[in-house]
Amino acid sequence: MTYLHFKALHIIFVVAWFAGLFYMPRLFVYHTEAKDKAEPERQILCAQFTKMEKLLWNAIMTPACWLTIIFGSTMLYITPAWLDQDWMRLKLLFVIGLLAYHSFTRKILLELRRGIFRFSSFQLRLFNEIATIFLFSIVFLVVLKNTVDWLWGVLGLVIFAVLMMTAVRIVKRIREK
Numbered sequence: 170m171t172y173l174h175f176k177a178l179h180i181i182f183v184v185a186w187f188a189g190l191f192y193m194p195r196l197f198v199y200h201t202e203a204k205d206k207a208e209p210e211r212q213i214l215c216a217q218f219t220k221m222e223k224l225l226w227n228a229i230m231t232p233a234c235w236l237t238i239i240f241g242s243t244m245l246y247i248t249p250a251w252l253d254q255d256w257m258r259l260k261l262l263f264v265i266g267l268l269a270y271h272s273f274t275r276k277i278l279l280e281l282r283r284g285i286f287r288f289s290s291f292q293l294r295l296f297n298e299i300a301t302i303f304l305f306s307i308v309f310l311v312v313l314k315n316t317v318d319w320l321w322g323v324l325g326l327v328i329f330a331v332l333m334m335t336a337v338r339i340v341k342r343i344r345e346k
Contacts, residue, residue: 189230194297
């Protein structure tokens with residue numbers, strides 16, 4: 170296999186991993202909101218969300234994470250000169266941050282499984298946006314191969330996200346009145 174084969178596999182598993190990283194917190198939101206339902210709806214929904222979260226974690230997220238790391242490491246093994254580039258070092262720092270995010274997602278998953286609802290659905294919606302920031306940062310770094318230009322893209326994303334969340338809160342308040 171060539172470098173390009175490993176690159177293609179790396180991209181495929183990054184996409185699968187991020188699909189899980191985006192969907193899991195949404196399941197957490199629904200799972201958290203289900204706890205406020207009356208019985209037997211609460212029990213049925215919580216059991217279903219627990220099942221979906223377990224399947225997503227075990228069948229998609231964890232294997233995709235490991236395969237992303239394996240194929241990314243293989244590309245670095247084939248082309249070790251990338252490690253001398255500032256953008257690659259910064260990208261790897263973001264990957265470490267993404268792995269921490271992945272681990273924290275697991276912690277929330279295990280808490281919900283035990284019936285511990287530490288975060289509100291709004292907090293979990295905000296948590297869901299962290300993966301988007303990681304995605305933008307990493308993609309801008311890889312495509313532009315520049316440690317400065319990625320900042321403008323991420324800054325624009327953060328501003329957009331703040332505006333969207335503000336709009337959502339305003340609409341929610343209007344609906345509640």
